[in-house]
Amino acid sequence: MIKILYFSWVREKLGISEELLKTKANNIKELIDELRSKDEKYKLAFADLDIIRIAAxxxxxxxxxxxxxxxxxxxxxxxxxx
Amino acid sequence: MKVILQREVFDPGQIINKFQCDLKNVGAVVNFTGIVRNNKELNLKKLHIEHYPEMTRHSLAEVQLSSKKRWNLQDSLIIHRFGDLEINEPIMMVMTAAKHRHEAFNAAEFLMDYLKSRAPFWKKEFTNDGSEWVLSTEDDENSLSRW
Incomplete structure:
Protein backbone atom coordinates (compact mmCIF):
# COMPACT_ATOMS: atom_id res chain seq x y z
CA MET A 1 0.00 0.00 0.00
CA ILE A 2 1.21 3.46 -0.84
CA LYS A 3 -0.03 6.73 0.66
CA ILE A 4 -0.71 9.46 -1.89
CA LEU A 5 -1.06 13.12 -0.90
CA TYR A 6 -2.43 15.97 -3.01
CA PHE A 7 -1.91 19.69 -2.42
CA SER A 8 -3.16 23.03 -3.76
CA TRP A 9 -5.23 22.87 -6.98
CA VAL A 10 -4.35 19.20 -7.50
CA ARG A 11 -6.18 18.48 -4.23
CA GLU A 12 -9.07 20.73 -5.26
CA LYS A 13 -9.44 19.11 -8.70
CA LEU A 14 -9.53 15.64 -7.15
CA GLY A 15 -11.65 16.59 -4.14
CA ILE A 16 -9.41 14.59 -1.76
CA SER A 17 -6.22 15.41 0.12
CA GLU A 18 -4.95 11.85 0.49
CA GLU A 19 -5.66 8.21 -0.28
CA LEU A 20 -4.16 4.77 0.18
CA LEU A 21 -3.58 2.79 -2.98
CA LYS A 22 -2.60 -0.77 -3.74
CA THR A 23 -0.42 -0.38 -6.80
CA LYS A 24 1.66 -2.47 -9.16
CA ALA A 25 3.37 0.62 -10.58
CA ASN A 26 7.17 0.41 -10.73
CA ASN A 27 7.73 4.13 -10.94
CA ILE A 28 5.92 7.47 -10.62
CA LYS A 29 5.02 7.55 -14.32
CA GLU A 30 3.23 4.21 -14.07
CA LEU A 31 1.49 5.38 -10.90
CA ILE A 32 0.16 8.46 -12.72
CA ASP A 33 -1.07 6.26 -15.60
CA GLU A 34 -2.82 4.04 -13.08
CA LEU A 35 -4.46 7.05 -11.41
CA ARG A 36 -5.52 8.51 -14.78
CA SER A 37 -7.31 5.27 -15.61
CA LYS A 38 -9.36 5.50 -12.40
CA ASP A 39 -11.65 8.31 -13.55
CA GLU A 40 -12.05 11.63 -15.34
CA LYS A 41 -11.02 13.77 -12.34
CA TYR A 42 -7.54 12.23 -12.34
CA LYS A 43 -7.25 12.69 -16.11
CA LEU A 44 -7.98 16.39 -15.63
CA ALA A 45 -5.67 16.86 -12.64
CA PHE A 46 -2.80 15.10 -14.44
CA ALA A 47 -3.51 16.57 -17.90
CA ASP A 48 -0.31 18.64 -18.01
CA LEU A 49 2.61 17.03 -16.22
CA ASP A 50 4.81 20.09 -16.84
CA ILE A 51 2.94 21.85 -14.04
CA ILE A 52 2.99 18.95 -11.59
CA ARG A 53 5.78 18.49 -9.06
CA ILE A 54 6.34 15.17 -7.31
CA ALA A 55 7.74 14.19 -3.92
CA ALA A 56 8.58 10.62 -2.89
CA MET B 1 19.59 26.76 13.62
CA LYS B 2 15.86 26.68 13.74
CA VAL B 3 12.85 26.33 11.44
CA ILE B 4 9.54 27.68 12.75
CA LEU B 5 6.25 27.01 10.95
CA GLN B 6 3.30 28.82 12.45
CA ARG B 7 -0.19 30.21 11.78
CA GLU B 8 0.16 33.17 14.12
CA VAL B 9 1.46 36.57 13.12
CA PHE B 10 4.95 37.38 14.49
CA ASP B 11 6.83 40.54 15.40
CA PRO B 12 10.01 40.78 13.24
CA GLY B 13 11.67 43.22 15.68
CA GLN B 14 11.28 40.86 18.58
CA ILE B 15 12.65 37.95 16.50
CA ILE B 16 15.71 39.98 15.42
CA ASN B 17 16.52 41.02 19.00
CA LYS B 18 16.18 37.50 20.34
CA PHE B 19 18.30 36.06 17.50
CA GLN B 20 21.09 38.62 18.03
CA CYS B 21 21.13 38.16 21.81
CA ASP B 22 22.10 34.52 21.44
CA LEU B 23 25.06 35.16 19.08
CA LYS B 24 28.73 35.31 19.97
CA ASN B 25 31.57 36.81 17.95
CA VAL B 26 29.74 37.43 14.66
CA GLY B 27 30.32 40.46 12.48
CA ALA B 28 27.18 40.35 10.35
CA VAL B 29 23.51 39.58 10.74
CA VAL B 30 21.19 39.73 7.73
CA ASN B 31 17.46 39.55 8.00
CA PHE B 32 14.78 39.47 5.34
CA THR B 33 11.05 39.74 6.00
CA GLY B 34 8.46 38.93 3.33
CA ILE B 35 5.22 40.93 3.67
CA VAL B 36 1.72 40.27 2.28
CA ARG B 37 1.19 42.91 -0.41
CA ASN B 38 -1.99 43.79 -2.26
CA ASN B 39 -2.59 42.29 -5.72
CA LYS B 40 -2.53 44.24 -9.03
CA GLU B 41 -6.27 44.95 -8.82
CA LEU B 42 -5.88 46.19 -5.23
CA ASN B 43 -8.75 44.01 -4.04
CA LEU B 44 -7.00 41.32 -2.00
CA LYS B 45 -9.09 40.25 0.99
CA LYS B 46 -6.70 37.67 2.39
CA LEU B 47 -3.85 35.39 1.42
CA HIS B 48 -4.07 31.71 2.25
CA ILE B 49 -0.93 29.57 2.49
CA GLU B 50 -1.10 25.79 2.29
CA HIS B 51 1.92 23.59 2.99
CA TYR B 52 3.11 19.99 3.28
CA PRO B 53 4.27 20.01 6.91
CA GLU B 54 6.54 16.93 7.05
CA MET B 55 8.31 17.81 3.82
CA THR B 56 8.60 21.50 4.76
CA ARG B 57 10.36 20.67 8.02
CA HIS B 58 12.74 18.13 6.45
CA SER B 59 13.63 20.17 3.39
CA LEU B 60 14.17 23.43 5.28
CA ALA B 61 16.32 21.78 7.95
CA GLU B 62 18.40 20.17 5.21
CA VAL B 63 18.90 23.36 3.21
CA GLN B 64 19.72 25.26 6.41
CA LEU B 65 22.46 22.75 7.19
CA SER B 66 23.95 22.96 3.69
CA SER B 67 23.95 26.79 3.84
CA LYS B 68 25.68 26.66 7.24
CA LYS B 69 28.49 24.57 5.80
CA ARG B 70 28.82 26.53 2.58
CA TRP B 71 28.94 30.02 4.12
CA ASN B 72 30.31 29.10 7.51
CA LEU B 73 27.25 30.49 9.31
CA GLN B 74 27.18 30.68 13.06
CA ASP B 75 23.41 30.54 13.10
CA SER B 76 20.31 30.89 10.94
CA LEU B 77 16.57 31.07 11.42
CA ILE B 78 13.66 30.48 9.07
CA ILE B 79 10.09 31.39 10.02
CA HIS B 80 7.27 30.73 7.57
CA ARG B 81 3.57 31.15 8.21
CA PHE B 82 0.65 29.13 6.87
CA GLY B 83 -3.13 29.54 7.02
CA ASP B 84 -4.87 32.90 6.53
CA LEU B 85 -2.82 36.11 6.31
CA GLU B 86 -3.87 39.76 6.02
CA ILE B 87 -2.30 42.53 3.91
CA ASN B 88 0.82 44.06 5.55
CA GLU B 89 1.35 41.08 7.84
CA PRO B 90 4.72 39.28 7.69
CA ILE B 91 4.66 36.02 5.70
CA MET B 92 8.13 34.75 6.45
CA MET B 93 11.53 35.71 7.72
CA VAL B 94 15.07 34.52 7.08
CA MET B 95 17.98 35.45 9.35
CA THR B 96 21.64 34.55 8.95
CA ALA B 97 24.65 35.29 11.14
CA ALA B 98 28.27 35.02 9.99
CA LYS B 99 31.67 36.59 10.55
CA HIS B 100 31.44 38.72 7.38
CA ARG B 101 28.59 40.39 5.52
CA HIS B 102 29.08 38.65 2.15
CA GLU B 103 28.57 35.26 3.75
CA ALA B 104 25.48 36.41 5.64
CA PHE B 105 23.95 38.10 2.55
CA ASN B 106 24.67 35.20 0.20
CA ALA B 107 23.32 32.61 2.60
CA ALA B 108 20.13 34.66 3.18
CA GLU B 109 19.59 35.07 -0.58
CA PHE B 110 20.16 31.38 -1.18
CA LEU B 111 17.65 30.45 1.55
CA MET B 112 15.12 32.89 0.07
CA ASP B 113 15.55 31.45 -3.43
CA TYR B 114 15.03 28.00 -2.00
CA LEU B 115 11.88 29.06 -0.13
CA LYS B 116 10.44 30.60 -3.29
CA SER B 117 10.69 27.57 -5.53
CA ARG B 118 11.59 24.39 -3.62
CA ALA B 119 9.88 24.54 -0.24
CA PRO B 120 6.36 23.05 -0.41
CA PHE B 121 4.19 26.14 0.17
CA TRP B 122 1.36 27.32 -2.07
CA LYS B 123 -0.31 30.74 -1.94
CA LYS B 124 -3.96 31.40 -2.75
CA GLU B 125 -5.37 34.91 -3.14
CA PHE B 126 -8.93 35.64 -1.99
CA THR B 127 -10.77 38.66 -3.43
CA ASN B 128 -14.43 39.74 -3.65
CA ASP B 129 -14.56 37.95 -7.01
CA GLY B 130 -13.43 34.59 -5.65
CA SER B 131 -10.07 32.92 -5.15
CA GLU B 132 -7.10 31.95 -7.26
CA TRP B 133 -3.87 30.02 -6.69
CA VAL B 134 -0.77 32.16 -7.21
CA LEU B 135 1.29 30.93 -10.17
CA SER B 136 5.02 30.40 -9.87
CA THR B 137 7.19 32.68 -11.97
CA GLU B 138 9.99 31.60 -14.24
CA ASP B 139 12.34 33.96 -12.37
CA ASP B 140 11.62 32.23 -9.07
CA GLU B 141 11.90 28.80 -10.70
CA ASN B 142 15.32 29.63 -12.16
CA SER B 143 16.75 31.72 -9.34
CA LEU B 144 18.31 28.74 -7.55
CA SER B 145 20.50 27.92 -10.54
CA ARG B 146 22.83 30.85 -9.73
CA TRP B 147 23.93 29.02 -6.58
Missing amino acids: DQKLVDIEYPLKNVSEVAFFPPMTGG
Whole structure:
Protein backbone atom coordinates (compact mmCIF):
# COMPACT_ATOMS: atom_id res chain seq x y z
CA MET A 1 0.00 0.00 0.00
CA ILE A 2 1.21 3.46 -0.84
CA LYS A 3 -0.03 6.73 0.66
CA ILE A 4 -0.71 9.46 -1.89
CA LEU A 5 -1.06 13.12 -0.90
CA TYR A 6 -2.43 15.97 -3.01
CA PHE A 7 -1.91 19.69 -2.42
CA SER A 8 -3.16 23.03 -3.76
CA TRP A 9 -5.23 22.87 -6.98
CA VAL A 10 -4.35 19.20 -7.50
CA ARG A 11 -6.18 18.48 -4.23
CA GLU A 12 -9.07 20.73 -5.26
CA LYS A 13 -9.44 19.11 -8.70
CA LEU A 14 -9.53 15.64 -7.15
CA GLY A 15 -11.65 16.59 -4.14
CA ILE A 16 -9.41 14.59 -1.76
CA SER A 17 -6.22 15.41 0.12
CA GLU A 18 -4.95 11.85 0.49
CA GLU A 19 -5.66 8.21 -0.28
CA LEU A 20 -4.16 4.77 0.18
CA LEU A 21 -3.58 2.79 -2.98
CA LYS A 22 -2.60 -0.77 -3.74
CA THR A 23 -0.42 -0.38 -6.80
CA LYS A 24 1.66 -2.47 -9.16
CA ALA A 25 3.37 0.62 -10.58
CA ASN A 26 7.17 0.41 -10.73
CA ASN A 27 7.73 4.13 -10.94
CA ILE A 28 5.92 7.47 -10.62
CA LYS A 29 5.02 7.55 -14.32
CA GLU A 30 3.23 4.21 -14.07
CA LEU A 31 1.49 5.38 -10.90
CA ILE A 32 0.16 8.46 -12.72
CA ASP A 33 -1.07 6.26 -15.60
CA GLU A 34 -2.82 4.04 -13.08
CA LEU A 35 -4.46 7.05 -11.41
CA ARG A 36 -5.52 8.51 -14.78
CA SER A 37 -7.31 5.27 -15.61
CA LYS A 38 -9.36 5.50 -12.40
CA ASP A 39 -11.65 8.31 -13.55
CA GLU A 40 -12.05 11.63 -15.34
CA LYS A 41 -11.02 13.77 -12.34
CA TYR A 42 -7.54 12.23 -12.34
CA LYS A 43 -7.25 12.69 -16.11
CA LEU A 44 -7.98 16.39 -15.63
CA ALA A 45 -5.67 16.86 -12.64
CA PHE A 46 -2.80 15.10 -14.44
CA ALA A 47 -3.51 16.57 -17.90
CA ASP A 48 -0.31 18.64 -18.01
CA LEU A 49 2.61 17.03 -16.22
CA ASP A 50 4.81 20.09 -16.84
CA ILE A 51 2.94 21.85 -14.04
CA ILE A 52 2.99 18.95 -11.59
CA ARG A 53 5.78 18.49 -9.06
CA ILE A 54 6.34 15.17 -7.31
CA ALA A 55 7.74 14.19 -3.92
CA ALA A 56 8.58 10.62 -2.89
CA ASP A 57 8.94 10.21 0.86
CA GLN A 58 9.12 14.01 1.14
CA LYS A 59 11.93 14.51 -1.38
CA LEU A 60 11.45 16.13 -4.79
CA VAL A 61 11.83 13.54 -7.54
CA ASP A 62 11.17 13.24 -11.26
CA ILE A 63 8.62 11.13 -13.08
CA GLU A 64 10.96 8.19 -13.66
CA TYR A 65 11.65 7.76 -9.95
CA PRO A 66 11.21 4.10 -8.86
CA LEU A 67 8.56 3.30 -6.26
CA LYS A 68 10.46 0.47 -4.61
CA ASN A 69 10.57 1.13 -0.83
CA VAL A 70 8.60 4.39 -1.20
CA SER A 71 5.71 4.69 1.25
CA GLU A 72 4.44 8.22 0.50
CA VAL A 73 4.06 10.07 -2.80
CA ALA A 74 2.79 13.65 -3.09
CA PHE A 75 1.57 15.54 -6.16
CA PHE A 76 1.36 19.34 -6.28
CA PRO A 77 1.89 22.38 -8.53
CA PRO A 78 5.15 24.40 -8.62
CA MET A 79 5.71 25.92 -5.19
CA THR A 80 5.04 29.57 -4.37
CA GLY A 81 6.52 30.09 -0.92
CA GLY A 82 8.51 32.99 0.46
CA MET B 1 19.59 26.76 13.62
CA LYS B 2 15.86 26.68 13.74
CA VAL B 3 12.85 26.33 11.44
CA ILE B 4 9.54 27.68 12.75
CA LEU B 5 6.25 27.01 10.95
CA GLN B 6 3.30 28.82 12.45
CA ARG B 7 -0.19 30.21 11.78
CA GLU B 8 0.16 33.17 14.12
CA VAL B 9 1.46 36.57 13.12
CA PHE B 10 4.95 37.38 14.49
CA ASP B 11 6.83 40.54 15.40
CA PRO B 12 10.01 40.78 13.24
CA GLY B 13 11.67 43.22 15.68
CA GLN B 14 11.28 40.86 18.58
CA ILE B 15 12.65 37.95 16.50
CA ILE B 16 15.71 39.98 15.42
CA ASN B 17 16.52 41.02 19.00
CA LYS B 18 16.18 37.50 20.34
CA PHE B 19 18.30 36.06 17.50
CA GLN B 20 21.09 38.62 18.03
CA CYS B 21 21.13 38.16 21.81
CA ASP B 22 22.10 34.52 21.44
CA LEU B 23 25.06 35.16 19.08
CA LYS B 24 28.73 35.31 19.97
CA ASN B 25 31.57 36.81 17.95
CA VAL B 26 29.74 37.43 14.66
CA GLY B 27 30.32 40.46 12.48
CA ALA B 28 27.18 40.35 10.35
CA VAL B 29 23.51 39.58 10.74
CA VAL B 30 21.19 39.73 7.73
CA ASN B 31 17.46 39.55 8.00
CA PHE B 32 14.78 39.47 5.34
CA THR B 33 11.05 39.74 6.00
CA GLY B 34 8.46 38.93 3.33
CA ILE B 35 5.22 40.93 3.67
CA VAL B 36 1.72 40.27 2.28
CA ARG B 37 1.19 42.91 -0.41
CA ASN B 38 -1.99 43.79 -2.26
CA ASN B 39 -2.59 42.29 -5.72
CA LYS B 40 -2.53 44.24 -9.03
CA GLU B 41 -6.27 44.95 -8.82
CA LEU B 42 -5.88 46.19 -5.23
CA ASN B 43 -8.75 44.01 -4.04
CA LEU B 44 -7.00 41.32 -2.00
CA LYS B 45 -9.09 40.25 0.99
CA LYS B 46 -6.70 37.67 2.39
CA LEU B 47 -3.85 35.39 1.42
CA HIS B 48 -4.07 31.71 2.25
CA ILE B 49 -0.93 29.57 2.49
CA GLU B 50 -1.10 25.79 2.29
CA HIS B 51 1.92 23.59 2.99
CA TYR B 52 3.11 19.99 3.28
CA PRO B 53 4.27 20.01 6.91
CA GLU B 54 6.54 16.93 7.05
CA MET B 55 8.31 17.81 3.82
CA THR B 56 8.60 21.50 4.76
CA ARG B 57 10.36 20.67 8.02
CA HIS B 58 12.74 18.13 6.45
CA SER B 59 13.63 20.17 3.39
CA LEU B 60 14.17 23.43 5.28
CA ALA B 61 16.32 21.78 7.95
CA GLU B 62 18.40 20.17 5.21
CA VAL B 63 18.90 23.36 3.21
CA GLN B 64 19.72 25.26 6.41
CA LEU B 65 22.46 22.75 7.19
CA SER B 66 23.95 22.96 3.69
CA SER B 67 23.95 26.79 3.84
CA LYS B 68 25.68 26.66 7.24
CA LYS B 69 28.49 24.57 5.80
CA ARG B 70 28.82 26.53 2.58
CA TRP B 71 28.94 30.02 4.12
CA ASN B 72 30.31 29.10 7.51
CA LEU B 73 27.25 30.49 9.31
CA GLN B 74 27.18 30.68 13.06
CA ASP B 75 23.41 30.54 13.10
CA SER B 76 20.31 30.89 10.94
CA LEU B 77 16.57 31.07 11.42
CA ILE B 78 13.66 30.48 9.07
CA ILE B 79 10.09 31.39 10.02
CA HIS B 80 7.27 30.73 7.57
CA ARG B 81 3.57 31.15 8.21
CA PHE B 82 0.65 29.13 6.87
CA GLY B 83 -3.13 29.54 7.02
CA ASP B 84 -4.87 32.90 6.53
CA LEU B 85 -2.82 36.11 6.31
CA GLU B 86 -3.87 39.76 6.02
CA ILE B 87 -2.30 42.53 3.91
CA ASN B 88 0.82 44.06 5.55
CA GLU B 89 1.35 41.08 7.84
CA PRO B 90 4.72 39.28 7.69
CA ILE B 91 4.66 36.02 5.70
CA MET B 92 8.13 34.75 6.45
CA MET B 93 11.53 35.71 7.72
CA VAL B 94 15.07 34.52 7.08
CA MET B 95 17.98 35.45 9.35
CA THR B 96 21.64 34.55 8.95
CA ALA B 97 24.65 35.29 11.14
CA ALA B 98 28.27 35.02 9.99
CA LYS B 99 31.67 36.59 10.55
CA HIS B 100 31.44 38.72 7.38
CA ARG B 101 28.59 40.39 5.52
CA HIS B 102 29.08 38.65 2.15
CA GLU B 103 28.57 35.26 3.75
CA ALA B 104 25.48 36.41 5.64
CA PHE B 105 23.95 38.10 2.55
CA ASN B 106 24.67 35.20 0.20
CA ALA B 107 23.32 32.61 2.60
CA ALA B 108 20.13 34.66 3.18
CA GLU B 109 19.59 35.07 -0.58
CA PHE B 110 20.16 31.38 -1.18
CA LEU B 111 17.65 30.45 1.55
CA MET B 112 15.12 32.89 0.07
CA ASP B 113 15.55 31.45 -3.43
CA TYR B 114 15.03 28.00 -2.00
CA LEU B 115 11.88 29.06 -0.13
CA LYS B 116 10.44 30.60 -3.29
CA SER B 117 10.69 27.57 -5.53
CA ARG B 118 11.59 24.39 -3.62
CA ALA B 119 9.88 24.54 -0.24
CA PRO B 120 6.36 23.05 -0.41
CA PHE B 121 4.19 26.14 0.17
CA TRP B 122 1.36 27.32 -2.07
CA LYS B 123 -0.31 30.74 -1.94
CA LYS B 124 -3.96 31.40 -2.75
CA GLU B 125 -5.37 34.91 -3.14
CA PHE B 126 -8.93 35.64 -1.99
CA THR B 127 -10.77 38.66 -3.43
CA ASN B 128 -14.43 39.74 -3.65
CA ASP B 129 -14.56 37.95 -7.01
CA GLY B 130 -13.43 34.59 -5.65
CA SER B 131 -10.07 32.92 -5.15
CA GLU B 132 -7.10 31.95 -7.26
CA TRP B 133 -3.87 30.02 -6.69
CA VAL B 134 -0.77 32.16 -7.21
CA LEU B 135 1.29 30.93 -10.17
CA SER B 136 5.02 30.40 -9.87
CA THR B 137 7.19 32.68 -11.97
CA GLU B 138 9.99 31.60 -14.24
CA ASP B 139 12.34 33.96 -12.37
CA ASP B 140 11.62 32.23 -9.07
CA GLU B 141 11.90 28.80 -10.70
CA ASN B 142 15.32 29.63 -12.16
CA SER B 143 16.75 31.72 -9.34
CA LEU B 144 18.31 28.74 -7.55
CA SER B 145 20.50 27.92 -10.54
CA ARG B 146 22.83 30.85 -9.73
CA TRP B 147 23.93 29.02 -6.58
